[in-house]
Every structure is written in C-alpha cells, then in structure tokens.
Amino acid sequence: MAGHDRKTRVALNGYGVIGKRVADAVACQDDMELVGIADIATDWRLRTAAQKGFKLFASLESSIDAMCKAGFDIAGTLDTLLGGADIVVDCTPKRIGAKNAELYHKRDVKFILQGGEKHEVTGHSFVAEASYAGALGRQSTRVVSCNTTSVVRTLTALKHAGLLHRARGTLLRRATDPWESHKGGIMNTLVPEDEIPSHQGPDAQSVDPELDVVTMAVMVPETLAHLHYWAVQLTRKASKEEVIDAFRSSPRIGLIRMSDGLTAINTVKELMADIGRPRDNLYEVALWEDLVTVQGDEAFYAYMVDNQAIVIPETIDAIRALTGREKNANASIAKTNAALGIGAPFAR
Ligand SMILES: NC(=O)C1=CN([C@@H]2O[C@H](COP(=O)(O)OP(=O)(O)OC[C@H]3O[C@@H](n4cnc5c(N)ncnc54)[C@H](OP(=O)(O)O)[C@@H]3O)[C@@H](O)[C@H]2O)C=CC1
Numbered sequence: 001m002a003g004h005d006r007k008t009r010v011a012l013n014g015y016g017v018i019g020k021r022v023a024d025a026v027a028c029q030d031d032m033e034l035v036g037i038a039d040i041a042t043d044w045r046l047r048t049a050a051q052k053g054f055k056l057f058a059s060l061e062s063s064i065d066a067m068c069k070a071g072f073d074i075a076g077t078l079d080t081l082l083g084g085a086d087i088v089v090d091c092t093p094k095r096i097g098a099k100n101a102e103l104y105h106k107r108d109v110k111f112i113l114q115g116g117e118k119h120e121v122t123g124h125s126f127v128a129e130a131s132y133a134g135a136l137g138r139q140s141t142r143v144v145s146c147n148t149t150s151v152v153r154t155l156t157a158l159k160h161a162g163l164l165h166r167a168r169g170t171l172l173r174r175a176t177d178p179w180e181s182h183k184g185g186i187m188n189t190l191v192p193e194d195e196i197p198s199h200q201g202p203d204a205q206s207v208d209p210e211l212d213v214v215t216m217a218v219m220v221p222e223t224l225a226h227l228h229y230w231a232v233q234l235t236r237k238a239s240k241e242e243v244i245d246a247f248r249s250s251p252r253i254g255l256i257r258m259s260d261g262l263t264a265i266n267t268v269k270e271l272m273a274d275i276g277r278p279r280d281n282l283y284e285v286a287l288w289e290d291l292v293t294v295q296g297d298e299a300f301y302a303y304m305v306d307n308q309a310i311v312i313p314e315t316i317d318a319i320r321a322l323t324g325r326e327k328n329a330n331a332s333i334a335k336t337n338a339a340l341g342i343g344a345p346f347a348r
C-alpha cells in the first residue's frame with residue numbers, strides 16, 4: 001500500500017449475479033475495504049449479504065420501508081453510502097447504471113459501470129490487459145461485457161505477439177443466468193441475434209480501436225457459460241506453437257486440453273468446483289490448446305467464457321486504475337490474480 005495510508009473504500013450498488021461476486025472479490029483484496037452494499041431487493045438474495053456481515057443500504061428512498069419490513073438492518077440510503085466511499089461499483093441491471101451515473105457525477109464520486117451500459121456513458125471502456133493506462137485517474141469507466149472481455153483478452157494476446165491482422169468470431173451465448181432459468185430461458189431452439197455484427201465486436205473496438213474484429217452471436221438453450229469459435233487472419237505464416245505461446249503469455253487465459261478430459265463446458269465448471277473456487281467461478285478464458293489449428297497465416301480456435309465470473313478481476317483492476325492506487329497494469333493484474341487464485345489451475 002505504498003503511498004496510501006488507508007485502504008480504498010469501495011461501495012457496491014446492485015447485489016446480483018455480478019455484484020455479489022464483486023463484493024466477495026473486493027473483500028479479499030488487502031488494499032480495499034467494502035464499506036457497504038446498496039440494493040432494492042427484499043428477499044433471500046440480500047439476506048445472504050447480511051449474513052456475510054456486509055453493511056446494507058437502500059438504493060432508492062422508496063425501497064427503505066419494504067427492506068426494513070423484510071427484516072434488514074438498513075444503515076441508510078445510497079446517498080449516505082456514497083458519502084463514505086472513494087469509489088462505487090455499479091452492478092445494477094442494464095440501463096439503470098446509466099441513470100445512476102447522474103447521481104455519481106452530482107456527488108463527485110468515482111464510479112465503475114458494467115457491460116450492460118453504453119461506452120458513451122463513461123467515455124472509457126476497460127479490459128485490464130488493454131486499457132488500464134487510459135483509466136488512470138479518470139472519474140469513471142465501463143468494464144465491458146463478459147463476451148467482449150474475452151474477445152479483448154484473446155485478441156490482445158495475439159496483438160502483443162505481433163500476430164493479429166483480423167478476427168472473425170461466432171459466439172454461442174448462454175440463454176440466461178442459471179438462477180433465473182425458470183424465468184427467462186429458451187428451450188428446443190437456437191435464437192440468432194438480430195444483427196451482424198453483434199455488439200461485442202464494436203464494443204471490443206471501444207476498448208482498442210485498432211482491433212479489426214467482427215462478431216456474430218446465437219443464443220443456445222443452456223445456462224452454464226458461453227462458447228466462442230474464432231477464425232483469425234494472422235499478419236504472417238506462423239506455427240501452432242507460436243499462437244499457443246501468444247495465448248499462454250496472457251495471465252488471464254487458461255489453456256485446457258480435450259485430451260485431459262476437459263471436453264465440454266460442464267467439465268470445466270466441475271474443475272472449478274473441485275478446486276474450491278467460490279461459486280465455481282472461472283475467471284480465466286478457458287481456451288482449448290489442442291483445438292488450436294493453424295493453416296499458413298490463418299488460426300482457428302475455441303474457448304469458454306464464464307459470463308458470471310470473467311469480469312470480476314477486471315472490476316478489481318478498474319478500481320485500482322480509477323483511484324490511481326496502482327499505476328502499473330501488470331502489477332494490479334498480478335495482485336488481483338494472486339488474491340483470487342487466477343491462473344493456478346492451468347498449465348503454463
Ligand atoms: N449476468 C451476467 O452474466 C453479466 C452481466 N453483466 C452486466 O452486469 C450488470 C449487472 O447484471 P447482473 O448482475 O446480471 O444483474 P442482476 O439482475 O443479477 O442484479 C442486479 C441487482 O440490482 C438490483 N436492482 C434493481 N434495480 C436497482 C436499482 N435501481 N438500484 C440498485 N439495485 C437495483 C436487482 O434487484 P431486483 O432483481 O429485485 O430488481 C438485483 O439485485 C449489467 O450491466 C449486465 O449487463 C456483465 C457481464 C455478465
């Protein structure tokens with residue numbers, strides 16, 4: 001904590017799929033303190049937060065009564081919470097974050113939005129390995145969506161190796177989050193996204209405008225994770241080993257092998273459960289090393305994206321970048337990775 005006499009005080013707004021994972025990740029950083037959680041929920045979801053000892057606040061004045069009636073000890077409103085925070089991580093549902101940004105500006109507090117919001121709301125989009133330096137000292141940034149994060153991580157690895165010319169990817173998107181599969185899932189169908197490119201390609205360019213990337217997406221009837229297939233035009237003829245080495249150089253890409261029995265997305269999730277990752281979180285892009293195929297100057301590969309977990313380490317790094325607590329991207333990435341055990345289960 002050189003140069004800082006106390007921990008960064010982090011507030012969280014929206015304790016859902018992403019928010020609860022961010023809260024746990026903040027709580028295990030030695031340079032951060034989770035000062036409270038704001039939400040509007042009145043059911044079991046917030047009760048688990050209370051049981052963990054997190055201080056609870058009401059995101060909306062209009063929710064206070066219902067939250068108190070539900071038995072929660074509410075310490076105040078979001079406004080009160082912001083008063084004691086250096087930065088707020090907004091993990092509310094799509095488009096609510098953009099509305100909340102007005103309040104954060106008014107309160108002059110630093111803030112992070114998630115990938116459901118547009119780039120324009122913050123004017124900066126974040127993936128640690130690609131745009132950390134640009135976030136230093138800013139008031140706000142947007143951690144891009146799960147699929148977009150994976151696209152930027154993998155293409156940045158190829159770019160850093162001098163191998164990336166242009167990339168075209170097909171994304172098989174999980175239909176809904178597991179805990180909501182009784183509400184919003186699809187069954188016995190495949191649903192193509194209604195435009196090409198799907199949003200992830202342009203979103204990746206909001207992080208790195210140099211990327212020549214097009215994405216197409218289809219929703220599939222499962223809830224475990226997303227699966228990507230990529231065809232990449234390289235800058236030159238290369239060997240399979242060069243392409244694999246490029247991916248290996250990223251601290252947040254985990255190489256897995258079909259030949260090791262990791263033949264499907266459920267087996268990879270089982271591995272995460274077996275090694276004791278909280279909520280079976282797979283923070284890394286899990287890329288099949290033995291599927292990587294290179295023909296002349298073209299590379300083909302596939303990987304898995306745990307939509308619920310991949311943006312969590314990015315959010316932790318974004319906190320250090322905005323607050324200026326750590327100026328060096330690699331140092332922040334290494335610190336976050338160590339705290340969350342990222343990289344350990346994968347062969348380097
Ligand atoms: N789910 C995913 O896989 C991923 C999501 N994202 C992005 O992360 C963000 C959060 O998504 P996700 O975690 O799935 O959302 P969830 O719906 O799981 O969680 C949102 C939480 O915020 C609460 N909430 C609703 N309205 C407000 C409000 N006005 N103020 C405060 N809290 C509120 C919700 O309560 P209630 O349910 O009662 O409304 C819920 O507890 C979105 O931008 C999303 O696009 C990014 C990557 C992956």
Ligand SMILES: O=C(OP(=O)(O)O)[C@H](O)COP(=O)(O)O
Binds near residue numbers: 115146200307
């Ligand atoms: O950020 C995500 O996906 P995306 O990169 O396809 O936008 C998450 O899987 C959430 O997607 P959702 O909008 O289907 O809930």
